Amino acid sequence: MPKEFKIVHDSEIDGTPQQVFDAATLGNSGWLWPMEIEPKLGGAGPFGSTVTAWEPPHRFGNHMEGEGGFFNTLEYDISERPGGKSWLRYVHSGVFFEDWDNQYDGAAKHTAFYQHTLGQYVKYFAGRQAAFADVQGPEASKSPDAFEAVKAALGIHDAGAGGHVSVTIAGVGTVDAVVDYQDANFVGLRTHDAMYRFFGRNAFGAVVGMTIHLFAEGADAESAGAAWGAWLNGLYA
Structure with a gap:
């Protein structure tokens, strides 16, 4: 109904x-x-x-x-x-x-x-468009504790909301970011020219995912999405 x-x-x-x-x-x-x-x-x-x-x-x-x-x-x-x-x-x-x-x-x-x-x-x-990518994790990221792997790989446990993290992604380089949002199911990272949003949708019966919002001129969302996708898949290999 x-x-x-x-x-x-x-x-x-x-x-x-x-x-x-x-x-x-x-x-x-x-x-x-x-x-x-x-x-x-x-x-x-x-x-x-x-x-x-x-x-x-x-x-x-x-x-x-x-x-x-x-x-x-x-x-x-x-x-x-x-x-x-x-x-x-x-x-x-x-x-x-x-x-x-x-x-x-x-x-x-x-x-x-x-x-x-x-x-x-x-x-x-404000006023800026972004190069955008939507990245979805593998089926293994549906498990109850799957989002904890993302937080651990980002070093979120030590940073907390308002803290900083530094993570190296093959094909992207080192991302130094502010943790602008953190709870049990979501994490937000912000740099001077990008935002990265992580979704623990495993809590709601779906796979873990993320979105990428790149504001730098000429940013390549497709390659960034592929690089972050490989990183995300590697967490559950």
């Missing part, structure tokens, strides 16, 4: 409402994944969705529907805060068809991580 859900996430972002609005509608490759959004009410959105709110720089929304009562709605409500900051209320609502509790838990935790990443993007890379 389908069952509706609603996830609400509030956050203060170090950037103007226009920067936040642009990140949500134009700069997606920098913090989420590349997507095209037609900039008008009723415009075409990703995955067959439709733009249901277009009031820059304060409101953006899109909505999609499918068979069996499926729908998915995203809403961004952005207000100005003193000191060049913004307050973002993000609402994600829709339908899950099975395993509701686990899917809701996973979606809520992903939301917190993605919205944090949006804030990092606006603060450090």
